[in-house]
Amino acid sequence: MNKKIGFIGCGNMGKAILGGILASNKISKDDIFVSTKSENSKRHIEKEFEVKTTLNSKEVAKFSNILFLAIKPNIFKEVLLGIKEDINKDTIIISIAAGITMNDMEEWLGDDYKIVRTMPNTPALVGEAISAICPNKNIKENELEEVCNIFNMFGKFEILEEKYFHGFIALCGSSPAYVFMFIEAMADAGVKLGIPRNKAYKMAEQAILGSAKLALETGKHPGELKDMVCSPAGTTIEAVTELENGGFRSTIIKALEKCAEKSKNM
Known part of the structure; x- marks a missing residue:
């Protein structure tokens, strides 16, 4: 996969996804860029994964063809609005934040952005996640396939309508x-x-x-x-x-x- 992948935020779930991607050996470490909110987190990510890191989310937004938003729901809107002007319209934005709907993201960004709402679970840490994936109308078939290929790197997935996400959260x-x-x-x-x-x-x-x-x-x-x-x-x-x-x-x-x-x- 010849794509540059960015992570804004990299807590437990972000690290699980990042680790799964690297373990697959299908993505070069040079094609991954991570932003964290603290210098301490930045050092830990660099040491554990040996990827490029920064404290500046705008840099990661500009870098990425596929951008994971692995940030807490309570700061999601603030962070998203802060990088909005730096995201290329062809970039695939992947959210793993619980409670942040597709409508929320389209309202804050605009409905012409490529957005995928996802919900992985913690067995991603050992490559055995089950994830729900819901693309918006701007995601093309080949782009959805790229996203699915990434999620296959750390488990299994199901394409699921957003209305079923509450049930998925309870079940998985x-x-x-x-x-x-x-x-x-x-x-x-x-x-x-x-x-x-x-x-x-x-x-x-x-x-x-x-x-x-x-x-x-x-x-x-x-x-x-x-x-x-x-x-x-x-x-x-x-x-x-x-x-x-x-x-x-x-x-x-x-x-x-x-x-x-x-x-x-x-």
Whole structure:
């Protein structure tokens, strides 16, 4: 990919995306430029990724063919208006900010800019993100393909209408927290049953990783895969019954609904 990629802001998610891009070996470090808000952050990015950095966002805006806006929602408008005159009309602007809509960005920039709203999740840190991607009307098919190729470098993606982003945040953006809670609970149970804690965490983590991979690679319905483990009058169905008695599924559904509702009201 012969493109110059800029990052304005580079927190945890920005670094995850940057790391995924570099790990793919498809983009030269010379073609990446990052702006940060502090000298300390600048030094850390330089040391960790060995890319060009600056404290001046305007420089990055002028440099970039593809520009990631990895900045907090509360300063998004201020930063965007500050670089507006420095962004080339052919530059693809990629936002990863929660709560900043396409309409917001088009209102602040103008509706003739090329904008892609995205929502990755934190497994991008290990190249296993699931991201939602929504282009505006100015993004051409080949440009969308370029964006998708970048997101493939640190995980998987789905093209999604913006109206579904609240649901995506609940289902995928926030879900690592739910999974980590599940891992912690499983490990606590393992410890209660006598398994050393460090082993309990590793076993719980691998069990979840393996189960997700089995579902993805076989394409079988999760219910069918569950039934494969549940022998008649066996141990697993005892645990499944207890989970159902505790409202396991309904609690998860209610939690995701609350998350989506909060997203809508932010």
